[in-house]
Amino acid sequence: MPRRRTASTSVTCSPTAPVSSPHPPPAVLRNRQPRRRHRRDQSTRRRRRTRGTFNYSPTLNHALLGEMVRRVTGYGSFGELLTTELFAPLKMTDTALGAPKAWADRMVPIKAHFPPGGWLKSSDIEVMQEIVVEGAEMPWVGAVSTTSDILRFAEMIRRGGELDGVRILSPSILDLATTLQTGTAPNDLYAMLCHARGWDVPPGNFGLGFALRGEGVYPTFFGASTSPRTHGNYGAGSTLFWVDPDKDLTFVCLTAGVMEEGDNLARFQRLSTMAAATAL
DSSP, X not given: OOOOSOOOHHHHHSTTOSOOBOOOOOEEEOOSOOOHHHXXXXXXXXXHHHTTOBOOOBHHHHHHHHHHHHHHHTOSOHHHHHIIIIITTTTOTTXXXXXXXXXXXXXXXXXEEOOTTSSOOXXXXXXXXXXXXXXXXXXXXXXXXXXXXXXXXXXXXXXXXXXXXXXXXXXXXXXXXTSOOSTTOOBHHHHHHHHHHTOOOOOOOBOSSOEEOOSSSSOOTTOSSSOTTOEEEEETTTEEEEEETTTTEEEEEOOSEEEOHHHHHHHHHHHHHHHHHHOO
């Protein structure tokens, strides 16, 4: 992919953005409420992407977006911006960018388990507990929260950008962000995962920062029976939220146990399908 000298917000939100890398999950709080071969592999991967695949992982993309917004709004830090403009208005009192020292006794330890021979080791994920500390600002991975707070955030999305009389986003912005941007192209990472497991490769189904359910029957975090317009996002091997606007349904699951991504996908497909089946 050609190198860009400039980047717009649409580029950094896009699944085809040129700056991306794998992302570990957010930390979770206890809820108060109930050589040569390498070069050949790289060239093969580049050829595969030019044939209509994409890879989206928000590490550098979200860092750039966070700094763009911080500069435009004039806040001293991205954490201050989030607290003032999002967490406080939504009463997300148990959410922070970076783990506050005062919450140490509530932090749930992250435990990862991967099969041998994979591209990640357990220590690659568990080390995040030493990095996501008070004052650390990593917009793609560095938040701590509870299911109750993430539910408030997801409910704001479901209600078109408003919750309890407080408007955070306009409905038109959410419509744009949850509109398909990737056509029928598969996600590079999940295409490889599906090939390894003998699954049919689905479309990647990404909007601007949101993953989408899309049409068809195939492996998906959002389950077999949610509507095509269902949207949300997920953390690697661990967390998920989604909103089904047709069923008027919100789903949130945070875990501190990080599993191999294929197992994680199969797990959340089952849980999401069960959740959608209970909606009357």
